Amino acid sequence: MSTDPNEGAHPQKNQRPHEVENLDHHECWRLLRSVSVGRLAVWVDDHPDIFPINYKVDHGSLVFRTADGTKLQAATGDTPVAVEADGVDADSGIAWSVVIKGQAAPVQNQQEVLDTVGLLLFPWQAGKKEHFVRITPETVTGRRFKVVPPLTWWTPLDDATRSGLE
Numbered sequence: 001m002s003t004d005p006n007e008g009a010h011p012q013k014n015q016r017p018h019e020v021e022n023l024d025h026h027e028c029w030r031l032l033r034s035v036s037v038g039r040l041a042v043w044v045d046d047h048p049d050i051f052p053i054n055y056k057v058d059h060g061s062l063v064f065r066t067a068d069g070t071k072l073q074a075a076t077g078d079t080p081v082a083v084e085a086d087g088v089d090a091d092s093g094i095a096w097s098v099v100i101k102g103q104a105a106p107v108q109n110q111q112e113v114l115d116t117v118g119l120l121l122f123p124w125q126a127g128k129k130e131h132f133v134r135i136t137p138e139t140v141t142g143r144r145f146k147v148v149p150p151l152t153w154w155t156p157l158d159d160a161t162r163s164g165l166e
Contacts, residue, residue, distance in 0.1 A: 023142035028098045031087065031142060033057045038085035040064070042074035049074065053083070061136045062100065063107070065129040072131050075104040083135060088147060098142035100135065107132035 023031070032038075040051045051071045053064040062083055066072050075081055081104045088095040 019145070021144045023096070023098070023144055025140055028100075028140045028142040029057060029060070031096055031098050032062070032085055032100075035085050035087055038062075038083045040071065040075060041082040041084070042071070043077075043079040044070055044074045055083070058134070061134050063132055063134050066131050066133060067127055067129050068131070072106075072133065075133055075135075076106050080138070081135060093147045094144060095147050096142060096144040098140070100137040101139045102135055102137035104133050104135045107134050 036054045036056070038053055038055060040053045042049055042051070049070070053066070053071075055062045055064040066075075080101060082099055082101045084097060084099045086095065086097040
């Protein structure tokens with residue numbers, strides 16, 4: 001069995017390469033399981049903030065570990081959060097992005113803590129990361145698309161910018 005999360009993801013022959021494919025719910029979760037790093041968007045005081053997290057998918061939710069601090073406080077407050085994860089297949093040039101939006105809450109029930117420890121979720125950064133946080137999504141959306149060559153992105157402003165640097 002292939003472990004390539006983009007297998008079968010190539011645009012169909014009649015699909016134009018710049019079209020975006022909206023992904024169904026099951027494909028979004030499959031892709032979220034294929035990577036372990038995403039970006040957590042939270043509201044801190046009077047502004048948005050983003051934190052990298054490594055996570056595990058667990059029964060239709062995402063779980064991550066963190067220490068005391070801004071990320072924990074903002075994520076587990078009353079304001080919903082968002083997580084974005086993505087990937088690209090360098091050989092095919094097919095990229096994808098999945099966003100979940102929902103509520104985050106600390107994992108506190110003793111049995112749930114024990115179950116969460118069983119996910120083998122190990123933080124990448126050293127330090128005490130004793131808090132497990134579960135994000136229960138209200139929405140899960142995703143898209144897949146072909147990465148186009150940089151020359152495709154040309155605009156008249158590009159020439160003006162280049163001539164100013166030379």
